[in-house]
Amino acid sequence: MNMETPAVTRIQFNVRDLLVKYGFIAVTLILFLLFFTTQDTFRLSTTFFSMLKFTSVVAITGLGITLSMAVGGLDLSVGAVAGMSVTLSAMTMVIYNQTGIVAVGIVLLAGAVIGAVNAFLIVVLKIPDLLATLASMFTVMGLKLVPVNGQSVSSGMILRDGSTARGKFTDAFLKMDTGKVGPIPYPVILFFVLTLITWFFLTRTKWGRAMYAVGSNPEAARLAGVRVKRYRALAYILSGILASISGLILASRIGQGDISAGNSLLLDSVAVALVGTSVLGLGRPNAWGTALGAFLMGVVITGLTIAGFPYYGQDVVKGLVLLLALIFSFTLSRKKSRFVPAV
Amino acid sequence: MSTPVQVKSISKSFGTNQVLRGISLDIHPGEIVSLMGANGAGKSTLIKILSGAYPEFEGEIWIDGEAVRIGSPLEARAQGIETVHQKIDDGIISGLSVAENLLFDRIGLNQIPTFCSPKRMVALSREVAQSLDLDWTDSELRADVYQLGIADKQMLLLARALSTKPKLLILDEPTSALSDKETERLFVVIKKLRAQGVAILYVSHRLGEIDELADRIFVLRDGLIQNEQAPPFKWDVALHAMLGSEVARELQHHEEHRGTTELLKAEGVQLFAESTPFSVGVRSGEVTGVIGLLGSGKSEFARAIFGAEPLIQGTFTLEGKAYHPHSPTEAVAEGVYLVSEDRALDGLLEGWNISRTVSLPFLKKVTSQGLLNFRAESELGSDLIKKLGVVAQSQSSTVESLSGGNQQKVMVGRWLIQEPKLLLLDEPFRGVDIGARREISRQIGNLAAAGSAAIVFSADIDEILEVADRIFVFVEGELRLETYLSNTTRSEIIQKMSEVA
Numbered sequence: 001m002n003m004e005t006p007a008v009t010r011i012q013f014n015v016r017d018l019l020v021k022y023g024f025i026a027v028t029l030i031l032f033l034l035f036f037t038t039q040d041t042f043r044l045s046t047t048f049f050s051m052l053k054f055t056s057v058v059a060i061t062g063l064g065i066t067l068s069m070a071v072g073g074l075d076l077s078v079g080a081v082a083g084m085s086v087t088l089s090a091m092t093m094v095i096y097n098q099t100g101i102v103a104v105g106i107v108l109l110a111g112a113v114i115g116a117v118n119a120f121l122i123v124v125l126k127i128p129d130l131l132a133t134l135a136s137m138f139t140v141m142g143l144k145l146v147p148v149n150g151q152s153v154s155s156g157m158i159l160r161d162g163s164t165a166r167g168k169f170t171d172a173f174l175k176m177d178t179g180k181v182g183p184i185p186y187p188v189i190l191f192f193v194l195t196l197i198t199w200f201f202l203t204r205t206k207w208g209r210a211m212y213a214v215g216s217n218p219e220a221a222r223l224a225g226v227r228v229k230r231y232r233a234l235a236y237i238l239s240g241i242l243a244s245i246s247g248l249i250l251a252s253r254i255g256q257g258d259i260s261a262g263n264s265l266l267l268d269s270v271a272v273a274l275v276g277t278s279v280l281g282l283g284r285p286n287a288w289g290t291a292l293g294a295f296l297m298g299v300v301i302t303g304l305t306i307a308g309f310p311y312y313g314q315d316v317v318k319g320l321v322l323l324l325a326l327i328f329s330f331t332l333s334r335k336k337s338r339f340v341p342a343v
Numbered sequence: 344m345s346t347p348v349q350v351k352s353i354s355k356s357f358g359t360n361q362v363l364r365g366i367s368l369d370i371h372p373g374e375i376v377s378l379m380g381a382n383g384a385g386k387s388t389l390i391k392i393l394s395g396a397y398p399e400f401e402g403e404i405w406i407d408g409e410a411v412r413i414g415s416p417l418e419a420r421a422q423g424i425e426t427v428h429q430k431i432d433d434g435i436i437s438g439l440s441v442a443e444n445l446l447f448d449r450i451g452l453n454q455i456p457t458f459c460s461p462k463r464m465v466a467l468s469r470e471v472a473q474s475l476d477l478d479w480t481d482s483e484l485r486a487d488v489y490q491l492g493i494a495d496k497q498m499l500l501l502a503r504a505l506s507t508k509p510k511l512l513i514l515d516e517p518t519s520a521l522s523d524k525e526t527e528r529l530f531v532v533i534k535k536l537r538a539q540g541v542a543i544l545y546v547s548h549r550l551g552e553i554d555e556l557a558d559r560i561f562v563l564r565d566g567l568i569q570n571e572q573a574p575p576f577k578w579d580v581a582l583h584a585m586l587g588s589e590v591a592r593e594l595q596h597h598e599e600h601r602g603t604t605e606l607l608k609a610e611g612v613q614l615f616a617e618s619t620p621f622s623v624g625v626r627s628g629e630v631t632g633v634i635g636l637l638g639s640g641k642s643e644f645a646r647a648i649f650g651a652e653p654l655i656q657g658t659f660t661l662e663g664k665a666y667h668p669h670s671p672t673e674a675v676a677e678g679v680y681l682v683s684e685d686r687a688l689d690g691l692l693e694g695w696n697i698s699r700t701v702s703l704p705f706l707k708k709v710t711s712q713g714l715l716n717f718r719a720e721s722e723l724g725s726d727l728i729k730k731l732g733v734v735a736q737s738q739s740s741t742v743e744s745l746s747g748g749n750q751q752k753v754m755v756g757r758w759l760i761q762e763p764k765l766l767l768l769d770e771p772f773r774g775v776d777i778g779a780r781r782e783i784s785r786q787i788g789n790l791a792a793a794g795s796a797a798i799v800f801s802a803d804i805d806e807i808l809e810v811a812d813r814i815f816v817f818v819e820g821e822l823r824l825e826t827y828l829s830n831t832t833r834s835e836i837i838q839k840m841s842e843v844a
Contacts, residue, residue, distance in 0.1 A: 205713045206706035213703055219689040223651060224704040225675035283694070335694060 020281040020333045024325060028296040035303030042306055049185055051302040052295070053177075056191035057082070057253075059294035060246040061269035062276070063198045064239035069273060069285035070202060071235040072215035073122065073129030078243035078269055080140040081114050083262025085247020087144045090153035090257025093173065094165045100173030107244045107251075114140060115240020119233035133236075137266070145259060153257030169255050177252035187249045191291070194242065199287035211235055212284065271322045272297055278328040283335040297321060346408045347371040348424075348511045348542050353402030354566075355388055362388045364566040365402070370511060370542040375533070377545045377553045380563035381585055381802055382637065382773070386546055389563070390515055393544075394426035395419030406510055417451060423510035427500050431520055434500045435488055441499065442468035442484040448503050461485070471506040472499075475532055494525035501532065505541075512536065513544045518552060519638060523617055530556065548636045549819065550578055550841060578841035579834065586804045586837065597788060599812045599828050602628030606796045607648065607666070607679075607765055612657030614640035614647075618820030620656060625765070627796045630787055632811025634801060634836065640820035641800040642684055645767045648798075649681035650674040661764070675704055678764035682771055684800075686754050691742050698724030698738045701757040708761075723760070731756040732782055748779025755783050765796045772806050784810045804836060816840055 035042040061078045068075035085107045092103040114136065121132035149160065155168040179186040202208035213221040214231045222228045250261050275296065276289025300317055309317075347369040355363040363385045370376045380386040391397045393404065395416040403410045411422045419426070425448070428434055436444055442461075445468040449455050455467065465484045472479050477498055491499065497517060504512060514533070518526045533556060537543060547553055553560060554576060562570040562584040570584035605624040613620040618640065625631050635641045646652040648659065650668025659666045661677060668674040671681070683689050692700060702709045702720045709720040724738030731752040735745055742750055751771065758766055768787065772780045787797050787810055799810050807814060814831060816824035816839040824831070824839040 204715055206710045206715060207713060209699070209703070209706060209715060213692060213695075216692045216695070217689065220692055221703070223649075223671055223681065223683050223689055225670075225672045226703065227670070227672050 016332055017281075017334075020278075020328055022280070023328050023332075024275070024278050024296075025280070025292070027324065028292065028299065031296070031303065032299050035299065035306070039303060039306045042303055045183060047302065047306075049183055049188060051298045052188045052191070053185045054302075055294045055298035056187040057246045057249050058265065058268045058272055058297065059191050059291055060194055060249070061243050061265055062272040062290045062294055063194055063287060064242035065269050065273040066198065066276065066285040066287060066290045067202075067211070067235045067242070068129070068133075068239045069277075070208075070211045070215050071232045072218065073232065073235065074133070074270070075115075075118065075236060075239040075243075076130060076133040076266060076270075077114060077118060077137040077140060078239060079262050079264070079266030080137040080144075081111050081240055081243035081262075082247035082250060082265050083259075084114070084140050084144040085111065085244045086251040086254065086261040087148060087153065087257045087259060089173070089248060089251035090169070091147060093169055094153050094155055094157070094167045094257065095159065097167035100170040100176075103173060103251075104248060107248055108241060111240040111242075111244025111247070112237055113240070114244075115237035116233070118240065119236040122236065123229045123233050148257065148259070150259065152259050155256070169252075174252055174255060177249055190245070190249070191294075194245070195287050195291040198242075202287060207231070207234065215284075268297070268318070271318055274329075275322060275325040278325040278333075281328070281333055281335070283329060283333055293325070345372060346406075347374075349403075349405040350389075350393070351403040351405060353389065353392060353400055353404075355385075355392060355397065355400045362566050363392075363400075366563070366566070366568060368561055368568065368571075370544055372510070372540045372542050373537055374558045375537055375543045375545050375556050377547065377557035377560045378563060379546075379548075379553065379560060379581060379585055384563040384585070385566040386563055387515075390426065390513055390544075390546065393419065393424055393511070393513060395424075420448060420452060420507055420509075423508070424513065425504035425507060425509035425511070426513040427497075427504050427515065427517055429516040429519060431493060431496050431500065434503075435496050437487075437489055439488055440485055441479065441488050441491065444488045444499055445471040445484075445503050445506065448507050452507060454507075471502050474505050475502045477502060493520050494522070494528065497521060497525070497529065498532070501529075505536070509541065511542045511544065513546070515546045516548070516638075517545075518547065518549065526552070548638050554578075579837055582837045582841045597784075597809070600629045600788075600791055601812065601827065602626030602791070602796070604628070606662060608660040609644075609648075610658050610660070612644070612647070612659075613655040614643045614820035616655065621822040623815065623822055623825060625796050625798060626813070627764075628791055628794055629796070629812040630791045630810055631796070631798045631813045631815060632801065632807035633798060633815045633817060634804060634807045634840065635817030636802055636840065638819070639802075639817040641802075641817050642769055643820070644817070645681060645684075645769045645798070645800050648674070648765070649679060649767055651681065651683075678762070679767070680704070680758035680761070680763045680765070681767040682755050682758060682769060684769040684773075686750060690754050691750065693743065694741055696724070696739045696741050697728065697733070697735060697745075697753055700742050700753055701727050701760075704757065705761055727753065727756040727760055730760060731786060746776070746779075747774045748776040751775045752779055752783065755786065759786055759790060763790070763795055763797075765798070766790060767798050767800070769800045770802070771799060772801065772803070780806075804833060807836075808833065818842065 041047055061082060064078050065075055088107050088110055089103045092098045092106050093100065118133055118136055121127045122129050155165060157165045159165055176186055181189060210226045211231050213226055214228050218228050247262060254261055272293035273285060273290045275293030277283060277285050279289035279292050282289060297318060300321060301314055304317060349369040350367060352365040352367050353363055354365050366389060378386055392400050395413045395418055398414040404413055406422055413419045413422060436447060442465050446455055446464065465481050468484050475498060517529060521529060545556055560572050560576060560581060561568050562581050564585055564587060570581055572581065604627050606627045607625040610622045611620045633641045643652065647654045650670050650673050698720045701723050709716050709723060721738055728735055728738055733749050733752045735749060742753055755771055771783055787799065791797050801807050811828060813827050814836065815822055816836055818840060823842065
């Protein structure tokens with residue numbers, strides 16, 4: 001190292017470190033304050049909570065992505081699993097006339113099963129994470145259409161045998177999305193609780209610690225006696241379950257088995273999880289980062305929509321937000337960020 | 344044609360670390376010169392300079408009586424220096440056909456037309472293949488290169504290297520992935536090339552091969568040529584030069600301990616496909632030192648005991664019970680721990696602090712019902728710092744902020760403080776300063792004195808003499824000597840290491 005580093009460059013370096021650490025939080029705050037001061041509608045507490053409510057679906061899937069990223073992978077099947085959950089909920093309640101509880105149980109189980117299949121493909125069949133979950137994404141997206149003949153499921157629809165579907169989305173099930181505790185919608189509570197649990201799991205339990213070890217250097221983890229395969233499998237199973245939870249919220253929100261539901265979810269949730277890695281300059285996937293990333297995306301989209309920004313421009317904005325986060329993580333950070341899996 | 348390729352006083356430094364200190368040697372056409380040296384002697388640096396990977400160095404390279412500039416691998420090739428690197432698969436371009444692979448160097452030199460029909464490509468590549476009498480058919484030449492076996496790939500690389508009619512051919516450990524039979528076939532080719540007048544620089548750790556091929560040998564240590572010989576080669580002299588002489592280093596003598604109880608028994612252990620199985624026991628209460636050059640099988644032995652790699656054949660018994668770990672997890676559960684060879688590659692976790700690094704293999708001990716107890720973890724870290732004298736600001740300093748020696752103290756210490764039954768240390772002193780080395784040796788000695796068993800695996804004879812009570816000499820996957828320190832001498836160990844199979 002050059003010992004005669006001039007003082008000026010040292011200050012610049014400090015600015016850079018500060019930027020990496022707090023840059024993203026600052027951007028979130030500034031944008032929030034900007035919209036807050038300029039847009040009357042943005043100031044309403046109902047706007048705030050409905051923004052959080054819409055964010056919650058992306059955030060919860062993003063938590064699943066965070067787990068798969070923590071073990072050095074990436075679960076591309078989350079959007080498909082959420083979409084499948086919507087159809088599955090509708091089938092259970094509308095076609096088979098079961099209760100909401102049964103639908104929730106079946107959907108969660110299905111999410112875990114898809115996660116386990118992903119784990120099998122990756123850990124046992126040794127297919128690279130991205131490719132395995134890409135394949136299961138397509139399969140799941142197609143498979144859900146088979147029992148419903150490629151059609152959305154809604155109450156009173158004509159079934160294959162000519163009869164009319166007897167069931168409907170139960171009130172309790174619909175309440176999952178519309179229900180509130182005081183001013184706070186249920187999905188927001190779920191979002192918060194699941195973030196808390198994921199954070200706790202990743203940072204306060206030995207399982208989370210082992211997952212980070214696997215993601216950081218699988219061979220070093222193996223030689224430290226960590227059961228690498230088990231933790232990778234666990235991450236994908238949990239990711240499947242989280243995706244199915246967000247699918248349940250989506251189903252409750254739509255109130256019917258819309259076959260196109262969940263289609264855009266994957267890209268949004270990968271984006272928020274990636275954005276999350278840059279929060280506090282951690283350079284690793286983390287639960288609060290993902291939550292904050294989802295929040296920021298929500299603020300930007302809601303703020304711009306209120307300001308009259310056209311809906312078709314939203315993806316440009318999401319892309320730029322992601323790009324900004326990646327610049328914090330990869331260009332400015334002195335840490336080597338290595339949470340992106342190689343194919 | 345008779346002017347040699349000359350290397351004139353080449354020096355190379357990385358920062359303050361001078362790796363080569365004025366190397367001069369010449370290689371005549373039709374001559375095989377062998378370069379020997381232990382890890383870190385400067386061999387690979389010299390090869391990288393000659394093959395254009397390090398464009399900045401002091402000194403000159405002369406070819407055909409002229410000083411040449413070698414600033415890139417392409418320039419090296421254009422000047423007539425071809426290198427076949429140790430890792431065969433690094434040279435093979437998968438996804439291309441055998442023919443395209445054969446022509447790859449000539450494509451780089453623009454010697455192949457930009458638009459070249461597959462038919463013409465195959466015809467051109469056949470010429471290349473025939474230079475080594477490889478009678479590959481057209482359909483074999485058209486096939487994807489992955490279908491070739493490892494030996495054929497090596498032949499392909501060799502033929503490709505010859506396709507540019509090199510003046511100097513560098514072969515870096517060309518047999519390390521080959522079987523005996525494939526090696527024989529390769530040697531026939533190499534000898535033929537010599538007869539054709541190619542100057543060959545042959546780098547290997549296998550004395551038998553060098554004995555068979557080389558016309559001269561150069562021994563490199565600490566960036567200097569320590570010994571030059573013409574046949575008949577005196578291998579003990581070469582190895583003395585390679586490993587360093589007694590007077591060169593101050594030796595730390597230690598009291599020899601002898602253990603009484605046999606802890607680990609290895610029976611019929613076979614390390615390589617063609618090595619002879621051996622049986623040996625490791626005792627508690629003493630430090631066993633396993634010495635062998637690169638490729639002697641010592642890492643394979645260590646990793647097999649730790650369950651990180653399967654054995655070809657053989658069984659282990661630990662404390663009289665069958666012991667067959669299928670994973671490191673199982674070994675750790677039995678109290679068998681390994682400090683792995685390359686701490687940067689498969690030891691350290693980036694951004695992890697000392698406490699976390701230390702607790703990772705023993706998370707159970709710092710958790711209750713799965714919940715981490717950060718205080719217990721932090722105490723584990725500070726315990727280790729105290730016990731091994733790690734120089735660090737605190738237990739929450741990241742491991743990469745530490746010096747090499749202190750990093751290694753952490754990697755060794757995290758196993759040491761957990762009372763191992765058997766501690767395996769693979770090259771524990773590599774990249775470690777003398778102070779840390781002494782401290783780690785002392786700790787290993789204390790561990791054995793307290794009744795555990797320790798095995799230190801090293802290629803450095805001084806390190807082994809400094810730490811071991813009992814010594815195993817490994818040569819090409821076989822156990823050649825098993826003795827106590829006081830029953831042997833440095834010369835005997837070197838003698839055994841240099842015995843050619």
